[in-house]
Amino acid sequence: MRVPWSDPRLIFPLVAGAIALGLVVHVKPPITPQEPVVAVYNYIQQLPKGSVVLLAVDFDPQALAELRPIAEAVLRHCLRQELHVVGMTFGVLGAPLGYDIFRKVTSEPEFRGKQVGVDYVYLGFKPGDMTQIITNMGENLLTAFPQDYQNRPTATMPLFQQVKSLKDVKYIIDLAAGGTPDTWIPFGSDKYKIPLAVGCTAVMGPDLYVRLNAHQINGLIAGLRGAADYETLLGTPGLGIGGMFAQSLIHLLIVAFVIASNVAFLWRGRRRKQRG
Amino acid sequence: MELRAPALRWAALLTCVALAFCARPVASLAAQGSGPARTKGAAEPASETAIPAQGEGVPAPEPVAIPAPSFLVAEPTPNDNGTRITVRWPRLPSDREEEAAKAKWRYVVYIGVDPSWRWFECGALGADEGLITGEDISPFYPYRFSDGTEHFFIVSPLEVPGIAIHWLPAEKQSLDWLEGSRAALQQCESSLAVLKKTIEERELFIEKVARYRPVWEEKAKEQANAGTVFAWYLKSADKRERDLTEAIAAGRDGILDNLARYLLLNALIGAEVENAVRAMRAADLPDIERQLRDAEEAIRAEGATADRYDDYDRLSYARSLALIREAEADVAATAEKIVQEVLWRLDDLLRQAQLPPDLAKLGVQAESEAETDNAALAEALIDWHAALAKFERDSGPEAEKQWAEAQAGLDQAMRQWQGAMRSTVSTRLGAGKSVPPERDYLRPEISRLRPVVDACAARFRLMRKENERRPYCFRLGLATPTGERTKPFAFVASAAARPSLFDMSKLVNFIYAIGFTGAVLLMVVYVRHHPDVFVRRIPGLEAVDEAIGRATEMGKPVLFVHGLTGVGDIAVLASINILGRLARQIAAYDSDLLVVNNDALVYSLSQEVVQEAYLEAGRPDAYNPDNVFMVASDQFPYVAAVAGIMSRRQPAANFFMGYFFAESLILAETGAMTGAIQIAGTDSFTQLPFFITTCDYTLMGEELYAASAYLSRNARLLATLKAQDLGKSVLLAALPVGMGLSNLGLTWVKVIFTAYEKGF
């Protein structure tokens, strides 16, 4: 019987079933964090207490599934290390997402003692040309963001007595679903000599390896796997680790399909040769 | 590329693998020159000068005699936008330098507006620090080519604390306060609107839940298991209600914070206006303006000195403040009316909200209105000005320290005043005695402040620019190992910052650009005499005819998709060029062409191009303007529309030309399912794999740009392809040469590939 391996009517239900199975059955596969993710983790780990980290939540709802776990894991790590986190975004659609992430993580029991304006702040969205805004932030953060996302004046926040501009930031982490790293690198990281790490969707990962190789970014957290790696390093399971079993199943399913269709293809070719 | 012989194929594959192995070392070598390196021992600004303390572990100063430098040069910093000046002086002989570095002697750079006036320390650097040679100054073009015999020090005069421009920081501060007060009022206004919405939302939610709550509670009790879905409903509903209630409380607190902030800034501006105008001893605005004109005349007629600049800036600042005062009818009364209005509106809303006791608490510190110490605030402001004036007069670390203390004192006074005002407004809100105002005051005040802020901002920008470009003097001194400053050397150098006409750090890039342009034009001339230009076969473009023919035979349309970028992206222009040629062929074949757009400008362009193509093909009657249309301006709505068109119209040929994002796979896979022949062309590296796997032919990267020339077979256009090939040949030749030279330790070759070198 000839099996139509490439028929969508066969593939799609199996893919859907594998995803559903992977999400319903809670299996935690062994995860060995990848080098670029470990680089980000190690860098944050060695930052002195009280250092300021800028978390740029530059993604929109479509990339939420991959980038939210990364954002939460990184934010948890920074707060655990008693670093001060300043969040912002260049995407208007990402503004409420960033706020949600900050609210969710800071309302966890572990971080109940953290205060907005002292330990962290979420500045929200700033309209305008990205290059111009980064330059403004490099001169004066307060004039670039006179209020935070909830319209609280930033000038009276104790955190902004410590960080007046980008020059006082020790690490920038850009969570990107688009081309924002291409602007952060020359105008943020290179100009003010601040190390930059990028969290991105899995599709963008291969593109950013070039930047990683050229040492323009010092770490890369790509896709759900990157989130899972970071959660493993942190010891706090989240959506990343939760999705790994499903992702593994899907990959294995696709590999099985590919192998099966190739075997069938080669078998048919052989039979054709034998016949004539 | 088609390679007929298997041996050639293997050779190409092995070459690729070898290059891949070599890519990493080459990349890491390139990276050493590509990004600006951290400058080792960059000169420290004056405020961070580490003065070694006396005591344990600090060696006694060595009797090192450091001679005066033979020259001191100040020049506008090259490749700069007119805000910086570079100071250079020769290095000591190496043995002397070692001695000095061991003994921890340092050079100190001073800046002043006039040689006879006062000097400010703008930086200190050790004998082995600063921009010396090699890697340390490699980001600083053209100083990187220095032979290592000079020190360099780059200074932005306006960033030197207190540099004889007392009024510039004062102006900036006033502007910040004005902008801040307007912003605080705007936030009050918008927060009140948001608060109202949140309260309404909470009311609706409570009402809705109240209908279901009895049923849920009953069911939850029946099942008596905390994990049931009804218990979860109740828990979620309670949480949502709590969240909304907390949001209301947070909104209220935000409004009170912003109100307090507005009142503080208002008070500060008022105090500043009073101080400054009193200090002028001027009767009124016309009097100040008269004095200002006199100061301007003096500068023009008798030349600029520090005193005259100081007078001019002082009067300009006073005039600006006097204008602010004139623009306000009655500051105190207006502020009080605004407070009344905001508190009344807030009170009205909170009565509707009925917050629970724990959230209704306003954080009031005292039962009665806390006193806001206006006198303390005004005093702190006077102290700030006095300390800054002292710093101008006396300079030195002691005066700077006093100024920093005065700044800290002012900040603290502001925080205390704002805190006290916050308590005051909270108490007034809590008392519930607010009355409705007779009219709106909030919105008109916001509108009134706008031109005032704009005028101040414009003035500040002008003043800053004038001060950036004025001449400054520089001197060099020494700091002993214990941090004492010696008398500066006699040399005085002077320069004014000027913007450069040409950014020499981009010279390499410019040369390449001109070189490549020259190559293009040369090739155009060359092909005029040698029109027979060979271009390798590009299967994707060879298949265009086949695709259009297939569509004609099947009687189905051809679909053309541009990609998601606008006319600013060159890929779209390349796709438009291809569209023109395709349209001409399709018109000749009498087939249908559908062009689906997602950008309005691209849509206008496409329409024009397709219409002209049909005209040129002699088939204006066949052109249907409804076939070129716009479907959506966002990514996924566009994809959904195109996928729908593919499913319904079942085009026989799909062309995807341009820059694509995540939607590429959805488009191509949907097209593949309809059985269409698909030709894609993109320069988006991340989407190429998706097109390659799903389309019949894919134009990768530059093939998209070559397509127009390839299809037209126009000699001039093909000439540009030859120029591209020339450029690539140069790069391909440079790669192994560069690798070889680098492996031999000759890393200077990196310079010719470092196009954008910006150290500033």
Added chain:
Amino acid sequence: MRFIRLTIPLILAFLFGVFGFGIQYVPSPWASNTKEFIALWIRVIGGVAMVLGTYSLAHLHTTKIRRKQEGWGYSIFFFLGFAMMVVTGVYNGGQWFWNAQVEHSVYDRLYDAFYVSAGATMFSLLGFYIASAAVRTFRARSLEATLLLLAALILMVGRVPIGKAISDYFPTVSEWLMQVPNVAAKRAIMLGVTLGTVATSLRIMFGLERSYLGGGD
């Protein structure tokens, strides 16, 4: 007529091209202000062109409804959706459109409920399509295709945790594939694309390429 339709646009393209090229090399604040000014006008023109685009969209759907073409019922939903978003956006929660956008208004809720959900749904289709595309494409038809197949299999297994459980080589080789051949290919394509971009820009600047004007060569 030809002068207006062809010559003037070519002259303007050349002048603006040279000017835009030139101001990149001038560090003066005047140059950066000019760049901002030009960028601002591009946005203004884009805004005006949006009117044309909206007209085209409305015309498309009106024609469909009028002629009762296949699927014309969906075109009614276009007008419904369009009207809903415009009205709620203009109303802006009672603040009207000239004030800052009000949060949690009906517009926001419609946006979250319809637009964001639909966008996420479309994005999730990728997961299914990649599976069917992979099965169809990764066939060992030739040597190059076999190499591609092997690389794809190694990467797919190596990039998930189970890969390491199967063999330590999977993640190692897949990381090498990402760091070396992938980066090499990307750099090679970037080189070609950059040269192609410059060449295309020069073709347009010097008037060698005129298809975008609609008049042919």
